[in-house]
Amino acid sequence: MASSFIKFQGFGFWSTDNALDDWLNFLRAEIDKLSEKPDWLGAYSQHLYEQNYIAGGGCMNAGLDDFLTEDSRKEMLLDLTRKAIARIETYNGTINTRELLEMGLGSGNSYVSWWVETTSTDRILNIGNAFLRLLQGQIKTDASTSPVMDSRKS
Numbered sequence: 001m002a003s004s005f006i007k008f009q010g011f012g013f014w015s016t017d018n019a020l021d022d023w024l025n026f027l028r029a030e031i032d033k034l035s036e037k038p039d040w041l042g043a044y045s046q047h048l049y050e051q052n053y054i055a056g057g058g059c060m061n062a063g064l065d066d067f068l069t070e071d072s073r074k075e076m077l078l079d080l081t082r083k084a085i086a087r088i089e090t091y092n093g094t095i096n097t098r099e100l101l102e103m104g105l106g107s108g109n110s111y112v113s114w115w116v117e118t119t120s121t122d123r124i125l126n127i128g129n130a131f132l133r134l135l136q137g138q139i140k141t142d143a144s145t146s147p148v149m150d151s152r153k154s
Contacts, residue, residue, distance in 0.1 A: 003148045006131065008064040011139050013130050014148040020060055022100075022119075023127040024048045026084040040067060041076065064135070078135050085128045094118045 002017045015023075028048040031041055044067045051060045068074045088095075096118055130149055133139050139146075 004060040005143045005146070006062045006064070006134065007143070008062075008068070008134050009137075011137075011142060012134060013139055013141060013146045014143070015127050015130070016148060017060055019123045019127045019149070020062075021052050022124045023084075023131060024052055024060075024062065026088055026124065026128070027081060027131075028052070030080045030084045030087070038076075040073060043067070044077075062131075068135075074135060078132070081128065081132050081135060085125065085132065088121050088125050088128060091121045093121055095121050 003014050004017055004020055005014050006012050006020065025048075028045050031037065031045040031048075034041070037045075044063065047061075047063045047067070051062070064077075068077060098117075100119070126149055130139065
């Protein structure tokens with residue numbers, strides 16, 4: 001199973017690509033809900049789309065160092081990250097795959113597929129919470145010290 005390293009300011013964590021893909025889809029959905037957004041955030045949403053649908057296994061890039069060049073940008077993404085986590089939590093552990101696909105949240109790297117009726121939200125939440133902690137400066141591992149996260153508690 002392919003995995004990618006999510007990094008920000010010299011630290012980060014490894015994630016399986018299918019869990020990362022689902023997380024980035026939820027984050028992108030929160031960005032795309034905004035009727036007005038700064039240009040950089042629109043570009044970031046496009047970047048996430050490209051990672052989910054084009055990048056492929058083992059080379060997904062969350063782009064945090066490229067896009068979060070100011071504290072105000074980081075604060076905005078922290079807020080959107082919290083909203084995405086809250087949205088995932090509303091599913092109480094399981095989400096209907098058809099619903100995810102109808103929301104446009106399943107893609108090539110995603111674990112979500114048409115032949116699986118439901119999927120657990122735990123693995124998506126684990127990556128979302130690790131993403132949040134990374135943005136908050138609470139993760140201090142690098143590519144050589146981080147385990148690969150997926151269904152484990154992060």
